[in-house]
Structures are given as C-alpha cells and as structure tokens.
Amino acid sequence: MKLLRFGPKGAERPGMLDADGAIRDLSAHVADIADDVLTPAGLARLATIDPACLPLVEGGVRYGPCVGHVGKFICIGLNYSDHAEETGASVPSEPVMFMKATSALSGPNDPIIQPRGSTKLDWEVELAVVIGNRVAYADEKEAAAAIAGYCICNDVSERAFQLERQGQWAKGKGCDSFGPIGPWLVTADEVGDASDLAMWLEVNGRRFQDGSTRTMIYKPAFLVSYISQFMSLQPGDIISTGTPAGVGLGQSPPLYLNPGDTVELGIAGLGTQRQAVVAAR
Template sequence: MKLVRYGEPGEEKPGLIDGDGTLRDLSAYVPDITGATLGDGALDALRALDTSALPTVAGTPRMGPCVGNIGKFLCIGLNYSDHAEEQGLAIPEHPILFFKANSAITGANDDIVMPRGSRRTDWEVELGVVIGKEGKYISEDTALEHVAGYCIVNDVSEREFQQKLSGQWTKGKSCDTYGPTGPWLVTRDEVGDPQSLAMSLDVNGTRMQTGSTATMIFTVAQIIAHLSELFTLYPGDVITTGTPPGVGDGMRPQQYLKVGDVVELEIEGLGKQRQVVRQDA
C-alpha cells in the first residue's frame, strides 16, 4: 500500500494511492496515518478494504508528511561507503546517530526555506524507515518485522551551522523545512528488500546524486537492532538512513543551494519529491 496524508498543513487527511495512481480518502476508516495506525493488524485491515469503493479525491492536493505525529526523528550519518570515500572519512565502527527536530518535518513538495544567515544549505536524498511495531533489544534477524514501511526523506543540511556552530550536527539539520518526508509511506510488503533500491537527486535538472541502498555500511536491519539497544523504538518513529555520494559539500568546488533552485528526489518504488528553495524573511 501507498499511504498518504493530504491537505493543508495541520489539516491533513489520511489517504492511499490505489493501483491506478488515484488518490482515495481513508477518513472513514482511520483518523490519520500515525503510529496508532501502523501496526500489522491495522495495516491488514486497510489492505482488506475495497479500494475501488473508497471516495476519490479531486484535484492535486498538497501531500503532507506521510506520517503524522512522528515520535522520534532519528538520523544516521555517513552510512554509505561511497559517500564516506567522497568525504575522505573513515568507515564508522558503529552507526553515527543524530536527531533532527520534528519542527523540520514538511511535506515532500513544500518549499525549502533557508534561515537567516544560511550560506551552505545542502541536499541529501535518504531512505526513511517508519517503525510500526514497538521494540527494544530487537535482533537483526527480526528487525524488519518492526518496520511499517518506507519513504523518501531529504535530509537538508546547513553545513555552516552543522560544522561551525559547535555542538552536535543537530544544529545544521533541524532548521524549519529541512526534513521533507514522503510523499508516500509504502508498506514493507510492497517494497521487499530495502537494500536494493536505486536513488537519485537533481538540482535544476542536473543529476547530483546517483546511488543505491546496496552501498549502505549498516543495513536497515542492523540500524534498527543497534538503536533498539539504546532505547525503545515506537510506532511512528522515523529513521533516515544516510545518503549516497554527490552532496554539495563534497564537491570541489563546493556547491550549495540558492534561492530559486529546484531540488528533485526519487527512490525506486517510493515516489518523488520536488522542492523550491527560498529565503526566510
């Protein structure tokens, strides 16, 4: 299934994309797409619906973040071997973890709004993992059973804030609008193997990132197992799992986003994102 949340910010409604690509309303069956509706039983109940009988949604409404009321927004850094090589950095011994503020989360096609003082805003196409089953001390063998589905995340990053303002990476990762998420949450049964997905990102029509989740240093299962050793994972938590090579900070000369730029992302089977860059007032 491809689950969505559509409508204006703060007023999103639950929906799904049917096999013909039509947006259909789920409001009669669930109040929202949140951790409360992402367990296997709840998803099975949605699968059992006759989608052709669901109301169609007219027009092309805004796609909000594909998960509402996200619990923890967990981010893994430097998790692609070819990206580490690009940055000239050693392969980490354990997954590098940082948090992104939930206030950064936006819809897949909402604008990226650079904050005052931003000079080095960068792009990062990433596979997002949405937890559907609570767990702690999860084994690697059973880790994917805790996944509700997958989505695209653009881990937009202000490198000056990240690297020069002292403290942890969170400062450069948490600016408002720096976490476009969606457009769809695709359930794990439809995705299959999360370690074989092609991914790409373009800026103004020029390909910047081309990669595959096959080059992850730590797999989705390994990441879930590792994080669950540290704290409980709950339905509605989102883990974004790192980016392949091609970020602006790794280029020579370095290249960063500017007002008016158009960023387009795609991950195989998970849809597309498109953002326009603008400056905060």
C-alpha cells in the same frame, strides 16, 4: 500499500494510493496514518479495504508528511561508503546517530526554507524507515518485523551550522523544512528487499546523486536493532538511513543551494519529491 496524508498543513487527512495512482480518502476508516494504524494489525486492516470503494480525491492537492504524530526523527550519518569517501571521513565502526527536530518535518513538495544566516545549504536523498511496532533491545529478526514501511527523506542540511558551530550536528539538521518525507509510506511487504533501490537527486535539472541503497554500510534491520539498544522505538518513529555520494559538500569546489533553486529526488518504488528553495522571512 501506498499510504499518504493530504491537505493543508496541519489539517492533513489520511489517504491511500490506488492502482491508477489516484488518491483515495481513508478518513472514514482511520483518523491518521499514525500510531496504531502503523502496527501489523492496523496495516492488515487497511489491506482488506478495496481502494476503489473509497472516495476519490479530485483536483490538485498538497501531499503532507506521509506519517503523522512522529515521536522521534532519527538519522544515520556517513552510512554509505561512497559518501564517506567523498567527505574524507572514515567508515564508522558503529552507526553514527543524530536527531532531527520533528518540527523539521514537511511535505515532499513543500519549500525548503533557507534559514537566516545560512551560507551552506545542502541536500541528501535518503531512504527512511518507518517503525510499526514498539521494540526495545531487538535482534535483527524482531527489528525487521517492526518495520512498517519505507519513504523518501531529503535530509536537508546547513553545513556551516552543522560543522562550524562547535560541531553540533543538530544545529544544521533540525531547521524548519529540513525533513521532507513522502510522498507515500510504502509498506514493507510491497517494497520487499530494500538493499538495492536506485536513488537520485537533481538540482536545477542537473543530476548530482545517482546511487543505490546497495552501498549502504548498515542495513535497515540492523539499524533498527542497533538503535533499539539505546532507546525504545514506537509506531511512527522515523529513521533516515543516510545518503550516497553527490552532496553539495562533496563537490569540487563545494556547491550549495540558494533561493530560486529547485531540488528533485526519488527512490525506485517510493515516488519522487520536488522542492523550491526560498529564503526565511
């Protein structure tokens, strides 16, 4: 299944994508794509619904973040061998974890807002894991069973804030609009093996990232298991799993985003995103 949220910011409604790529309204069945809806039992109930029987959503609508009520927005740094190499970093002996503020979440086609004082605004196409079952101290088998599905995340970063302001990554990772997710949550059964998905990102029509999840160092089930040793994970928590080579920081010379630029990105089977860069007001 492909599950989504649509409508104005703060008033999104739950939806499902039908076989023709049209949005169907799930509001009569669930309040949101969140919480218990994401558990195995909740997804099983949704799977019994024929999308053709749901109201068709017509006209152009905004896609919201594909998951609601996100409790934790966890990211993994330097998790692709080619990206670690381009930044001159060593492959980490354990996953590098950091958090993005949940207020950074935005829709897949919402603008990227360049913060005041920003000089090094960067992009990162990433595969994000959505948790569907509470887990703590999970082994990899339990962790795999706890994955509700996957979506695209653009881990937008402000490198000067991240690397030059006392090395605290949260400063450069958690700004408003720095976490577009969606357009859809694709359930784990439909994605199947997530270890070889093509992924790409373009800026103003020029392709910078053209990689695959096969160069991911720590795979999704391992990451869920690993993180669960430090904190419990709940339905709706998001883990963004890192990016392949081709970020702005890795260019020679480095290249960064400015207002007026357009970013487009996608992952095989998970859809695409498109964001315009605008200045903070």
